[in-house]
Amino acid sequence: SQQGEEDPQALSIQEGENATMNCSYKTSINNLQWYRQNSGRGLVHLILIRSNEREKHSGRLRVTLDTSKKSSSLLITASRAADTASYFCATDDTNAGKSTFGDGTTLTVKP
Amino acid sequence: DARVTQTPRHKVTEMGQEVTMRCQPILGHNTVFWYRQTMMQGLELLAYFRNRAPLDDSGMPKDRFSAEMPDATLATLKIQPSEPRDSAVYFCASGNLRQGSLNQPQHFGDGTRLSIL
Numbered sequence: 001s002q003q004g005e006e007d008p009q010a011l012s013i014q015e016g017e018n019a020t021m022n023c024s025y026k027t028s029i030n031n032l033q034w035y036r037q038n039s040g041r042g043l044v045h046l047i048l049i050r051s052n053e054r055e056k057h058s059g060r061l062r063v064t065l066d067t068s069k070k071s072s073s074l075l076i077t078a079s080r081a082a083d084t085a086s087y088f089c090a091t092d093d094t095n096a097g098k099s100t101f102g103d104g105t106t107l108t109v110k111p
Numbered sequence: 112d113a114r115v116t117q118t119p120r121h122k123v124t125e126m127g128q129e130v131t132m133r134c135q136p137i138l139g140h141n142t143v144f145w146y147r148q149t150m151m152q153g154l155e156l157l158a159y160f161r162n163r164a165p166l167d168d169s170g171m172p173k174d175r176f177s178a179e180m181p182d183a184t185l186a187t188l189k190i191q192p193s194e195p196r197d198s199a200v201y202f203c204a205s206g207n208l209r210q211g212s213l214n215q216p217q218h219f220g221d222g223t224r225l226s227i228l
Binding site for chain 2 (some may be wrong): 030031034035040041042043044045048050088090094098099100101102103104
């Protein structure tokens with residue numbers, strides 16, 4: 001099964017609301033990354049959080065990491081219609097030596 | 112902005128045909144990845160190269176798939192013979208990653224949408 005699993009699979013909110021997506025993983029990691037994918041396009045890197053960090057901010061994005069629970073969350077504040085996309089977490093598996101992507105959360109922001 | 116370029120963007124062909132997908136990584140990046148994305152399996156890592164040397168191709172069906180980097184500006188993924196189950200979007204990504212580390216962003220191309228009839 002995938003190393004990273006996002007929750008929920010799909011999320012629909014109104015513009016201006018906050019969106020929270022969660023990622024759980026199974027093994028030890030060096031870092032965790034979040035990516036966004038617009039329909040028909042490649043993934044775009046959003047933010048990287050290292051295993052010794054607990055929280056990181058980038059603009060309207062806030063990422064938390066809890067290594068004891070093997071989980072991470074991505075919060076998008078004051079969402080916009082343009083935030084509509086799929087969001088993926090990717091974990092850097094120390095044992096496997098490669099990144100593994102989750103199945104993604106599909107976010108729809110209604111104008 | 113520098114971008115990863117993939118060609119073709121779309122490919123429709125009949126089963127049994129050879130398919131070649133190409134990727135031009137971002138200049139200066141030392142690591143190139145090939146992924147396959149489907150609704151059922153999500154995003155799967157097929158193979159990756161560092162400094163043009165193959166490091167891991169365990170995710171790739173060896174009997175019909177092959178990945179190469181003839182030079183630093185070109186990576187190729189070939190399927191021969193192709194089968195309907197190979198229908199997917201194939202992504203190439205590149206990054207500047209240190210040995211034994213995956214702590215830098217991967218930059219993705221927009222993919223090749225492959226349909227095998």
